[in-house]
Amino acid sequence: MQTQIKNITPESLSEAKEIIEGGGVVAIPTETVYGLGGNAFDDNAVKKIFEVKGRPNDNPLIAHVHSGYDLSALVDYDPPYAKKLREAFCPGPLTLVYPSKGKVSKYVSCGLNTLAVRIPSHEGAQAFLKTVDIPIVAPSANLSRHVSPTSAKHVFDDFNGKIPLILDGGECAGGIESTVCDVTGDIPVILRPGLITKEMIEAVVGVCGEYTPNFQKGERVKSPGVLYKHYAPRCKTVWIEAKNAKNEISAYVAESLENKGIAVLCEEKRICEIEKIGVKCLNLGKNKAEMAMRLYKLLREAETLCDVLLVVEPEEKDGIMVGVLNRLKKACSSEDIQH
Ligand code: TXA
Numbered sequence: 213m214q215t216q217i218k219n220i221t222p223e224s225l226s227e228a229k230e231i232i233e234g235g236g237v238v239a240i241p242t243e244t245v246y247g248l249g250g251n252a253f254d255d256n257a258v259k260k261i262f263e264v265k266g267r268p269n270d271n272p273l274i275a276h277v278h279s280g281y282d283l284s285a286l287v288d289y290d291p292p293y294a295k296k297l298r299e300a301f302c303p304g305p306l307t308l309v310y311p312s313k314g315k316v317s318k319y320v321s322c323g324l325n326t327l328a329v330r331i332p333s334h335e336g337a338q339a340f341l342k343t344v345d346i347p348i349v350a351p352s353a354n355l356s357r358h359v360s361p362t363s364a365k366h367v368f369d370d371f372n373g374k375i376p377l378i379l380d381g382g383e384c385a386g387g388i389e390s391t392v393c394d395v396t397g398d399i400p401v402i403l404r405p406g407l408i409t410k411e412m413i414e415a416v417v418g419v420c421g422e423y424t425p426n427f428q429k430g431e432r433v434k435s436p437g438v439l440y441k442h443y444a445p446r447c448k449t450v451w452i453e454a455k456n457a458k459n460e461i462s463a464y465v466a467e468s469l470e471n472k473g474i475a476v477l478c479e480e481k482r483i484c485e486i487e488k489i490g491v492k493c494l495n496l497g498k499n500k501a502e503m504a505m506r507l508y509k510l511l512r513e514a515e516t517l518c519d520v521l522l523v524v525e526p527e528e529k530d531g532i533m534v535g536v537l538n539r540l541k542k543a544c545s546s547e548d549i550q551h
């Protein structure tokens with residue numbers, strides 16, 4: 213199969229619609245990362261997404277709809293605080309997990325009785341969703357466990373020959389995935405941190421919990437995605453604590469035969485001091501939004517640049533950095549969590 217990359221035009225949108233209606237998958241841009249989209253009502257299309265990504269079959273998918281879509285067709289209960297959150301942040305990088313009506317394919321939620329729904333704000337995503345006018349399940353368009361894609365080229369690198377079409381909507385402005393927030397209980401609970409922060413949610417509805425998985429045997433984890441190794445570049449990736457970074461990096465450099473096998477990913481303000489050690493630096497950025505936007509691009513660049521990537525703990529920790537740190541730490545951990 214030849215994989216085509218096409219700009220978003222009326223012609224490419226109707227081609228995408230034809231593929232989706234025929235049970236195929238199409239990669240689409242969103243404001244967070246690119247997604248691998250298929251018809252949420254079609255068992256075979258949903259199974260194809262799991263297959264082509266190599267995704268574990270207990271990790272549920274997000275249904276994406278356009279801003280005019282009638283949610284009540286999909287969800288059983290929509291608490292008033294969820295409406296407030298949608299008014300404040302949607303369309304945008306917020307996914308809400310509702311009690312499901314069970315109308316989409318049973319493979320979407322992997323046996324959970326909930327459904328995650330997101331209304332992306334990216335113009336191209338909205339145009340695509342309006343054209344097909346059905347819910348589209350779309351996990352991030354990367355091979356399972358690999359770094360998420362923020363450009364059409366990233367998608368092509370993972371899926372060349374495996375999917376027919378990538379709609380090219382430019383580089384993703386957000387850079388990390390949406391915040392996933394459970395709205396099945398009395399208060400919203402964040403399952404995956406992202407671009408809409410706990411503080412932003414609290415400012416709208418007064419309260420917001422955070423889910424920390426309890427890995428005790430037998431317990432069904434609320435958001436199965438948290439169990440898996442994620443966002444990992446194909447080079448060895450090592451977490452370096454901020455306080456002793458220079459010494460640790462120097463030790464790595466002294467041990468390696470060829471320094472060009474090592475690169476460092478760090479905040480812009482640390483580049484000068486670290487480059488003095490004689491090692492190549494990748495500039496994560498000078499502010500939080502920049503760091504989120506550049507993160508995946510740099511992790512993918514590191515794969516061709518070095519054998520070992522040393523990730524220096526950023527000093528910034530709050531706001532969207534909670535999400536950035538969550539992804540960076542997962543990129544540095546080598547194994548799935550056993551359960
Ligand atoms: O920004 C995003 O959310 C991107 C773009 C393409 O929209 N999509 C994305 O999808 O990140 P994915 O499949 O890579 O991550 C979906 C996350 C996983 O952690 C999954 O476990 C969780 O959402 N999830 C999906 N449905 C769920 C449900 N019913 N209950 C709890 N967690 C759910």
Ligand code: MG
Nearest residue numbers: 351352360389
């Ligand atoms: Mg993903």
